[in-house]
Amino acid sequence: MSSSTVATGTAGTASTGRGRRPRMVNWTLLPAAAVLLVFFFYPLATIVWRSITEPAFGLDNYTVLFTDGVSVTVLLRTLRTALIVALVALVIAYPYAYAMTRVSKRGRALLTVLVLLPFWTSVMARNFAWYLLEQRGGLIERFLAALGIDGVVLLGSVTGVTVAMVQVMLPFMVLPLYSGMSAIDRRLLDAATSLGASWRTAFAKVYFPLSLPGVVSGFSLVFIVTLGFFITPALLGTPQQSLVAQVIETRVSDLLDFPGAGAFGAVLLVVTLLVLFAVSRIARPTAALNQAVDRG
Amino acid sequence: MRGSRTVTAVAMASVLAGTAACGSDNRALTFVSTGSSFQDNQKTAWQEPFTAESGIEVRNDGPVDEAKLRAMVDAGKVSWDVVDTSAAAAEQYCGTYLEPLDFSIVDRDAYPPETVSECGVPAYFYSIIFMYDTTKYGDRPPRTIADFFDPERYPGRRMVPPEIAVGLLEDALLADGAHPDQLYPLDVDRALRKVDVIKDVTTFAETYGQMQQAMVDGQVDMALVSTARAHQALSAGAPFEPVWDKTIVNWNDLVVPKGSPNREEAMKFIAFIAGDEPSARFSELASVQPVNEQVKPNFDEVQRRIDAFSPEHRHSVVLGNARWWARNFDAVTEKFTAWLAG
Numbered sequence: 001m002s003s004s005t006v007a008t009g010t011a012g013t014a015s016t017g018r019g020r021r022p023r024m025v026n027w028t029l030l031p032a033a034a035v036l037l038v039f040f041f042y043p044l045a046t047i048v049w050r051s052i053t054e055p056a057f058g059l060d061n062y063t064v065l066f067t068d069g070v071s072v073t074v075l076l077r078t079l080r081t082a083l084i085v086a087l088v089a090l091v092i093a094y095p096y097a098y099a100m101t102r103v104s105k106r107g108r109a110l111l112t113v114l115v116l117l118p119f120w121t122s123v124m125a126r127n128f129a130w131y132l133l134e135q136r137g138g139l140i141e142r143f144l145a146a147l148g149i150d151g152v153v154l155l156g157s158v159t160g161v162t163v164a165m166v167q168v169m170l171p172f173m174v175l176p177l178y179s180g181m182s183a184i185d186r187r188l189l190d191a192a193t194s195l196g197a198s199w200r201t202a203f204a205k206v207y208f209p210l211s212l213p214g215v216v217s218g219f220s221l222v223f224i225v226t227l228g229f230f231i232t233p234a235l236l237g238t239p240q241q242s243l244v245a246q247v248i249e250t251r252v253s254d255l256l257d258f259p260g261a262g263a264f265g266a267v268l269l270v271v272t273l274l275v276l277f278a279v280s281r282i283a284r285p286t287a288a289l290n291q292a293v294d295r296g
Numbered sequence: 297m298r299g300s301r302t303v304t305a306v307a308m309a310s311v312l313a314g315t316a317a318c319g320s321d322n323r324a325l326t327f328v329s330t331g332s333s334f335q336d337n338q339k340t341a342w343q344e345p346f347t348a349e350s351g352i353e354v355r356n357d358g359p360v361d362e363a364k365l366r367a368m369v370d371a372g373k374v375s376w377d378v379v380d381t382s383a384a385a386a387e388q389y390c391g392t393y394l395e396p397l398d399f400s401i402v403d404r405d406a407y408p409p410e411t412v413s414e415c416g417v418p419a420y421f422y423s424i425i426f427m428y429d430t431t432k433y434g435d436r437p438p439r440t441i442a443d444f445f446d447p448e449r450y451p452g453r454r455m456v457p458p459e460i461a462v463g464l465l466e467d468a469l470l471a472d473g474a475h476p477d478q479l480y481p482l483d484v485d486r487a488l489r490k491v492d493v494i495k496d497v498t499t500f501a502e503t504y505g506q507m508q509q510a511m512v513d514g515q516v517d518m519a520l521v522s523t524a525r526a527h528q529a530l531s532a533g534a535p536f537e538p539v540w541d542k543t544i545v546n547w548n549d550l551v552v553p554k555g556s557p558n559r560e561e562a563m564k565f566i567a568f569i570a571g572d573e574p575s576a577r578f579s580e581l582a583s584v585q586p587v588n589e590q591v592k593p594n595f596d597e598v599q600r601r602i603d604a605f606s607p608e609h610r611h612s613v614v615l616g617n618a619r620w621w622a623r624n625f626d627a628v629t630e631k632f633t634a635w636l637a638g
Contacts (some may be wrong), residue, residue, distance in 0.1 A: 070634040136453070136515050155515075156499055239500045242637035250633050253363040255626050 044269075051262035061263035071247065071264060075271065078244040081158070081233075082226035085165045086219050089173040092166070093218065094211075097177035101184075119171040127235045130164040131155065134236060154236075161237040165226060172225060173218040180214020220279050224272055244268050324353035325558050325565055329380040331358040332505060334524060334582055338380070341578035346568045352561050362389070365553055369393045374555040377562040384461050386416030386549035387622030395552040401563040406570040407587055413618075416549030419569060420578065421585035423523045423604040423613070424463035424544045427536040432517045440541040442471040444518055445490050447497050452517030454498040455510055460632050461621045463544030464491065466614065467520060470542045480617045484628055488635050500636060511536055523602050527583035530598050543604040546616040547587060 051061050065071040100111045118126060133139045134154035144152045154160030184207065192202035230245035239246065244264065251261035327343065329335040335358055343354040360381050368374045369392075386394065394415040404412055411418045428438050432452055443450050445468060456464045465482050468490035474483075491498075499516065501507045504525050510516045511529035519536070521529070530536060550569065552562045568574060575586040579593035585605050586593060595603055604613050621628075 068630075068634060070638045074637050135513065137513075234502055239502075239633075239636045240495065242633075247633065247637060250629070253361055254629050256362055256366050257626075258363075258366075 047258075047262040048266050051259045051266055054259040061259050062267070064260065065263055065267060071267075074242055074244055074247050075267065077241065078227055078268075079271065079275075081162065081165070081243060082223050084162055085169060085226045086173075086223040088162070088166045089169050089222050090215065090219055093170060093173035093177055094215070097174050097181055097214070100174075100178050101181045115171050115174045118167070123168060123231060126168055127164065127232055130160075130167070130232075130236055134160045134164070156236070156238045158237070158241050161233050161241070164236050165229060165232050168232060169222045169226060172221045176218035176221060177211070177214040180217070181211050184210045216279060220276055223275065223279075227268060227272055323351075323558070323561065324355055325377040325561050326355045326357050326375055327378045327380075327565075328357045328360055328376045330360060330504075333528075337578060337581035341581055342565075342569050342574045345574060346565055349568070350561075350564060352564070354565065362393075365389075365393055369554050372555065374553050374557065376553045377556045377558045378565055379551050379553060380419055380548055381416075381551055382459070382461060382621075383411070383413070383416060383418065383547050383549045383616075383618030384621035384625050386551045387413050387618060388625055389551075390415035391554075393554055395554050395556060395559060397552065397566070398559075398563045401560075402567045403570065406567075408589075411547060411587060411618075413549070416551045417566060417570070418547040418587040419550045420575070420582070421545050421547045421587060421605075423585070423602075424457060424467070424520050424546075425523060425526060425602060425604060426467070426539040426541065426543070427511070427519050427521055427526060428539065429514070429517045430535045430537050437537070438518065438539055440471075440539070441467050443539070444520070445471040445494055447494050450518070452497070453515065454494055455501055455507055455516040455519040455521070456498060457507065457520060457522065458501045458503055460629055461616070461625060462522070462546050463520060463616065465628070466544045466616065467542060470614070476542070476614045479614070480620045481624070482620070482628070484631055488632070492635075508532075523583050523585075523604070526602050527598055530602070538602055538609075540604075540609045540612045542614055543609070543612040544616055545585075545604060545613050546618070549618075 052059065054061075096111070096115075100108055103111065135141075136153050136155070138153075138155070140154055141152055144150075154163065188206050188210070189202050192206045193199065197205065228245055229243065230249065233241070233243045234246055234249075237243075248261045248264050251257045251264065327338070329338055335356060339354075339356060343356075347353055357376065360379055362381070362385060365376065365379065366389075368376065390396070390413065396414050397417065402417060404417075407417050426438070426441055426444055428450075429452075430437065433450065438444065438450050444454065465484060465487035466479055468487040469479055469483060470476060472486060472490045474486075499510065501510070504522055507519060507521050508525040508529045511519060511521065511526075511534040512532045514534075526536070526538070550566045552559060552566075556562055569578075570588065572588070572591050575588060576591045576593045578584070579586045579591070580595065580599075583595075583599050583602065585603070589605070600606060603609060
C-alpha cells in the first residue's frame with residue numbers, strides 16, 4: 001500500500017513540473033505521430049469507413065459476421081490459439097529470463113544471443129524450417145518413432161502450428177521479461193528472507209509481483225501479434241483450422257469483399273483492445289505496475 | 297491461375313521493381329501471371345518472339361491478385377496491361393474491372409467458339425488430373441475418381457488444388473455418380489457432403505507450388521493436380537501415376553484491366569499469343585494444352601504420360617463451365633470457406 005502512495009506521490013511531483021517540459025515532448029512526438037497518422041490511422045479509418053458504407057450504409061457487414069456461423073468460430077479459435085501460444089511462451093520464457101538475470105556477464109551475453117539469433121532470422125526461413133521438421137518423414141516424426149511413438153505428423157495440425165508460433169514468438173516474451181526482471185532490486189528478496197520468509201514465499205510475495213509488468217507486457221505483445229499471425233498458420237496449418245488472418249485473406253483476394261474483410265478486421269481490433277484493457281485491469285492492483293506505468 | 301499466392305514480400309518487391317522500371321517509354325506492356333517457372337515459360341514462348349516481331353517491350357509482374365487489380369482500377373492507377381487469369385474471373389469482372397476486348401485486332405476464330413467471352417480469350421487449357429503414389433498402393437491401385445473419395449478402401453493423405461473453381465467439386469459429384477453432361481449447375485451441398493468424407497485426410501493446398509513439393513517429398517499419397525505441376529513433380533522423380541477416369545479441364549483467359557495504359561498494344565499481344573508457334577512452344581515448355589486443337593505440340597515422354605488430350609486419354613476429359621463459375625464463384629467460395637473453416 002505504502003509503495004503505491006509513494007508511486008502516486010512521484011506522479012504528483014512529475015505533474016507539478018509540467019509547466020516547461022510538455023512543449024518539448026510534443027515536438028519530439030511529432031514525426032512519429034505524423035507517420036502513424038498517415039500510415040496507420042488514416043488507412044484504418046478508411047477500412048472501417050468502407051465496412052459501414054459499402055455496399056450500403058449500415059452494419060450489414062457486421063451482422064453477417066455474427067450470423068454466418070463461421071466467423072465467430074474462427075474468431076474464438078484465433079483467440080484460443082493466441083492465448084495458448086502466449087501462455088506456453090510465458091512458461092518457457094520466465095525461467096529463461098530469470099536465468100539471464102542470474103548468470104555472469106558472459107553467460108548473459110550467450111543467453112541473449114541465443115534468443116536474438118532466431119529473432120534475426122527471417123520469419124519465412126524459420127517457418128520453412130518448421131515445415132521440414134514437422135512434415136511426414138521429418139525429424140520430429142522419426143525422433144518420436146525412435147521412442148516408440150508412431151505416426152506423429154505435426155504438419156497440418158493445430159499442435160504443429162502452435163509449436164512453431166511459440167518458437168517464433170519467444171523473443172517477444174523473453175526480452176520484456178528480462179528487462180522487467182533486471183530492474184528488480186534483489187535486496188528486497190534478501191530483506192524478505194532475513195525477516196523469516198522461505199525462499200519460495202519471498203519469490204511468490206516479492207519477486208513475482210515485481211516481475212508482473214514484464215509479464216504483462218510480454219504476454220500482451222505475444223498475444224496480440226499472434227492474433228494477426230498469417231504466415232505460420234498458412235504454411236504449417238490447414239484451412240480446416242483457419243485463423244482470422246486467413247479468412248480475411250480469402251475475403252480480400254478471392255471474393256474482393258473489401259468491406260466484409262474490413263468489418264472482420266475491425267472486430268478483431270475491438271476484441272484485441274478489449275483484451276488489452278482486461279489484461280491491464282487484472283495487472284493493475286500491483287504497486288509495481290503502477291510504478292512502471294508512472295515511470296513510463 | 298486464379299488467386300495463386302506468393303509471399304507478399306515478393307509481390308512488394310516486384311511492385312517496387314515495376315514502379316522503378318516505369319519510365320518514359322510507354323510502348324512497354326506489363327504482363328501479369330503466376331510467377332515462377334510458369335511465367336518464365338511465357339516469357340520465352342510469347343514475349344520474346346512478340347518483342348522481336350513488333351518492337352514492343354514486355355515487362356513482367358506477378359502474382360495475379362484480383363484484389364490488387366480491383367484496388368488499381370478503383371484508384372485509377374492501373375499499371376497492368378495483360379493478365380493471365382481464370383476464365384471465370386474474366387467473365388465475373390468483365391466491364392467492372394476489365395476492358396472489353398477489341399475483336400478487330402483479336403481474331404475470334406482462333407479459339408473454340410464456346411471459350412470466347414467479351415473480356416477474355418483463352419490462353420491455354422489445363423487439366424486437373426487424379427494422380428496416386430505408385431509405391432503406396434502396390435498391385436491394387438485406384439482406378440476411378442470415386443476411389444479418391446473413398447478413404448476406407450484407399451487410405452492415405454490427399455491433396456487438392458488451392459482454387460475451388462478448378463475441379464474439386466466437379467470430381468466429388470462425378471465420384472458420387474453424377475453424369476458428366478449434367479454437372480452444371482453444380483449441386484454444391486451434395487459435392488461438399490462427398491468431400492466431407494475425406495476432409496480429415498486432405499490437405500487443401502495454399503499454392504500449386506506446394507502441391508508439386510508435397511508430391512516430390514512424399515507428403516501425399518493422392519492428389520488432384522494440374523498438369524504443369526504434375527510434370528514438374530514427375531520430372532523431379534516423384535513416383536506418381538495418373539488415373540484416366542475423369543479429368544476436369546479448364547482454361548485461363550488473357551484479359552486487359554480497365555484503364556490499362558497500353559490497351560492497343562495489349563490487344564496485339566493477346567492476338568499474337570493465339571498463333572500456332574507461340575501456343576505450341578508454350579504448351580511444350582509448361583505442359584499445358586493449346587486452345588487451338590489444330591496446334592500439335594511436340595510433348596516429351598513425361599508430358600505424353602499426363603496429356604489428357606491424347607487419343608487414349610481423351611475419353612476422360614470433362615470441360616469446366618467458366619460461365620457458371622463466373623455467376624456463382626462468390627457464393628460457392630463463401631459456402632466452401634465456411635465449410636472448410638467451420
